[in-house]
Amino acid sequence: MEYRSQKIASWYFTIALLLFVLQVMMGLWLISNYVFTIPQEIVNVFPFATARAMHTNLLVLWMLLGFMGGTYYIVPEETGCDIWSPRLAWLQLIVLVATGVIALAGFAAGWTKGRPLLEIPPPLNYLVVAGALIFLFNVGMTMFKARRWTVIQGVLLGGLVFLALLYLAGIPFYRNEVIDWYYWWWVIHLWVEGAWELVTGAIMAFILMRLTGVDRQVVEKWLYVEIGLFMFTGIAGTGHHYYWIGAPTYWLWVGGIFSALEPLPILLMVIDTMTYVRHRKVQIANPHTWTLAVGCAVFHLIGAGVWGFAHTLPQINYYTHGSQVTVSHGHMAFFGAYALLNITVFYFAMPRLKGIEVYKPTLGKIGFWTMSSAMMLMGITFGIAGVLQSYLERVLGMGYMTAQSYMHLWMAVTLVLGVCFFAGVVITVIDLLFPKPAVKPGGA
């Protein structure tokens, strides 16, 4: 660790990891609601809806804290300067975590904006905006003062500004339900298939460059190509959410064509990652970090690329829209693209922040493979339930709950897999919070 101000990142990471554990616990409660009959008295005070709001908001919060911590770790190394104000970084962390805690308590008490994933009500929205502005200001000042611009910095800052701007589209109250959903996707889609991909591209490029010693010029060139493809396919690809909301029918064409191309940049990312690893110029000190980076790229391709493509064409989407197929895709894509990215960053940075150059990878490996295999299988079981739902409910016209009864077994299997996933998460989090140095420093 060269820069003292990088230390702040470890607090962001630690809190992110604890929220991750909470998120998965909430997920286990949600799947239990599918498997068991929850008595009316419990449903009255803690309905599925409240738990879902918590599950999804915890996801957003921990991932954003992870990105922010990652940024605070990377920016000093990229600019060659300490963070402009570590105090502001602290203030920002306190503001965001306090907002998160109030929001979660509020959900439990029924205080919600009632828009899925964007349940945080208006007064708290402005605290989120304040936290984001402090962050952008702090990062921006660090970069402007250093004046050592790199493409990675530019893409990172651009992605973060884009991310913050899009959040604003979700704040107003829209009278028309159609327009409401139209702009809801400006936040949700343009985040995960736009702004977050920029941040991911930049962070991934930084880590791969550090890990493999591949020339910066090469990494940054391909970063441009990747994000160019992400933006080209992703922005107009938002249209794949506008098929059935009451928007004009040309979205069937625009959404279908652009989103069918969306796997391409992810494929390029996988190829780039593999190429850098093959042409590495330094010995990789921590092979597990490399496993994670490659795992992230591959799972990103499967979860977001393949699973997304599977139901993005309007002819298919007509039957799968709003079914468990979406749940399958959502879980695989978020885990592959963003959970694994964050975990890669954590494994890259957290041991080093504790002064451990080469860490012992045993627990980390167990955690990674448990999580990844459990999530892969969950993607499949959710997917089977979703295909059953699409066919029984949408094609045959069976009643909603009758169709659900045929899916019950698959949801029960998902609960078991969810417990396995949770075990993997706990192992990973413990390993990250208390990393051990490798027995023989420097490797065999």
Add this chain to the structure above:
Amino acid sequence: MSKKSAFWLFLIGTVSSAVIFLGLTWDMHRQVAALSHADKLSDKVVAGKRTFEHYNCNDCHTILGFGGYYAPDLTRVEQRIGEDGIRYRLRHPELAFASSPRKMPQQHIPEGEIDNLVTFFTWVGGIENGDWPPQDSKNRLTRGEQRLVAGATVSPGAAVFQTKGCMNCHSLHGTGGTFGPALDTIGRQLTMEQIEHYVRDPKSVNPKAMMPPQKELSDRELEEVAKFLAKLK
């Protein structure tokens, strides 16, 4: 490829996609009033939307296919179960879902807000959204319903069963609701006269019955539907 041309590729890719997207967004705003029948978007509909959000309905139910996947889609709920069906479930979810493996919370929603919600759902049901969801599409009758309609020419009772809302609670061959018992073999248990009597006033036979008396059926309709059901053995 040089880094410079990679940069131009990024810039052109981003700008061209953004131009298409923003241009179509502008056009969407021109067309949305007609597609969503914004002339019928009254203050009461908006109040219903606020109620819908206040009770966080959307984190269990989907609407236009978005939201929680724990409960049925609400886009065409008014056409599927009717105003009374909506009101009953909102007032007494603990009764309506007593035998269902999934419950809906009793949130003690005031009558005025229930009114607004019904207005909101009615308006949403009219949005021209490419005939989604398929299960509620009038153009794509489900196979179960097709079978019933085919039978309706020989059995007017089947037509009554299908069009008078019986299927909101009862099912035949897996098609229909799950509140009430499936009626696939009801003729084994009850005669035509017994069915007629029961449908007219369920509580007189079984004081704990949750089925409301079907007052709006004409005598002729009741006779036909009882005849149809009594044959199901």
